[in-house]
């Protein structure tokens with residue numbers, strides 16, 4: 251009896267212990283990949299696919315923060331990601347700026363634009379806001395095609411692996427490591443934000459504007475903040491993208507990409523960090539890593555879109571909170587089974 | 597404009613030191629309907645003040661005008677802020693009101709379902725949090741200490757309200773009476789000078805209502821604040837309140853002690869008498 255009591259007391263403590271451990275372990279596992287490629291356990295091209303997944307995880311975390319916490323919807327994600335990519339390609343190739351400086355500028359400029367978009371959100375809501383963000387994104391995409399001096403138009407813009415301040419140039423593997431490290435940092439930032447009073451203020455604003463105002467939460471301020479964070483993550487992901495893939499084309503940054511990122515959140519789980527990562531692996535991983543290798547299905551044209559579309563419907567019908575909750579439920583089931591087992595033996 | 601400002605200043609100077617809130621000619625109408633009509637009354641320091649009236653009398657609308665959720669068409673809301681100075685709240689933004697020391701609950705419970713009871717109560721101290729965004733993102737000691745300090749305060753408030761056993765449960769699925777209590781707990785986090793409660797006893801049974809009377813009195817003594825409340829349960833109001841104001845169709849009928857209210861004929865006709873029909 252006593253033992254059980256102490257056990258129960260100890261549990262929440264362990265839970266509160268260190269939330270970062272899970273994220274760091276995830277990062278370490280991801281860091282094994284280049285080694286496995288070198289040992290030829292995994293195909294060379296898989297590293298590119300996984301890097302893509304990790305980059306899209308970063309954008310998705312930003313959008314999940316925006317949608318899940320502030321309750322605002324954006325369909326402009328791809329535009330801001332593309333803007334970050336083009337800016338960094340231009341700054342490093344044409345202006346020969348080192349990667350670090352280029353990164354800061356290429357995140358800051360879209361962020362300002364994101365805040366301006368946020369200002370739009372103060373006036374309009376719901377579908378109208380979604381359409382407004384879509385318009386901004388489409389204008390950006392047009393600009394990527396037209397401003398050939400900066401973007402090289404429809405020939406596409408090339409970029410190199412990151413060239414650092416100290417003159418060192420990263421290679422494919424070290425750029426991949428950089429992506430993993432940035433993702434883990436972004437996860438931690440998101441974790442801290444949603445667990446701070448800012449996170450609670452955003453949740454309150456989404457749940458009840460009246461309560462938010464009565465408690466002194468400045469709704470304008472927090473909407474702008476949510477937009478700034480989402481856009482900053484998107485631009486950051488764009489920068490990483492262009493220096494890993496080493497190429498950016500206007501047709502990459504379409505509504506389709508924005509919708510795929512939205513699908514990541516719906517399928518993985520709104521308001522969940524592990525859910526977002528899971529969603530990114532499903533939406534951006536399964537088509538390339540699994541479906542393409544299947545005998546008949548792999549040959550069907552547009553199979554990734556069919557897959558994502560069907561999955562969204564299934565998830566909304568059966569797991570409206572996202573697939574990550576299958577895992578949570580499983581964990582709870584195992585836990586309660588174990589507890590029952592313990593009781594029986596007593 | 598200038599003369600109006602002067603007049604307002606004069607009005608402020610006329611307010612006695614022990615007055616926390618003065619409504620002066622407060623009016624608002626929706627279309628042709630005068631929801632609040634020339635409402636004027638004072639609430640004193642440490643007073644528990646009841647606002648009563650039949651359904652649709654304009655009680656909630658009056659609360660919304662005081663807290664600036666609605667912009668009154670006419671009149672003033674003078675409030676003695678935490679700094680001890682009297683200010684007219686009319687024209688301020690709704691989110692600025694709590695910083696002055698005025699906090700409210702809602703008739704239709706405005707809590708966040710996805711947050712725990714403790715987290716909901718912590719939202720009540722939003723204005724007490726000072727850590728910058730950067731120190732929140734990096735979880736610097738300043739942000740951590742502040743979070744721990746206010747979390748402790750929230751736990752004390754929950755303990756006082758008898759809600760500490762459910763502090764880590766989600767708000768979703770809690771019974772209505774508990775929700776009302778959580779909302780009341782949330783108002784205690786901001787060092788208020790005046791708490792406005794819209795039907796705090798709704799959803800409580802007789803013994804819980806009785807217990808609430810003691811809780812509200814305790815809050816007044818512990819937090820040294822005044823309380824303005826709307827409640828339909830007449831026994832609750834007459835037992836608890838120092839003074840009561842009865843309104844009907846947005847208009848003030850009578851202000852007085854519970855005994856005076858019960859003895860007043862107009863109030864009987866407009867409100868209390870309704871039960872006899």
Ligand SMILES: Nc1ncnc2c1ncn2[C@@H]1O[C@H](COP(=O)(O)OP(=O)(O)OP(=O)(O)O)[C@@H](O)[C@H]1O
Nearest residue numbers: 626629631649650651652653654655656657658703
């Ligand atoms: N935003 C609004 N727009 C139009 N009419 C409103 C609005 N808010 C309140 N009213 C009207 O004003 C009148 C007073 O409503 P109010 O909610 O203040 O009544 P109440 O005294 O709180 O009633 P109850 O005891 O039922 O809560 C009602 O006729 C209501 O329909």
Ligand SMILES: [Mg+2]
Nearest residue numbers: 655656657703
């Ligand atoms: Mg009401």
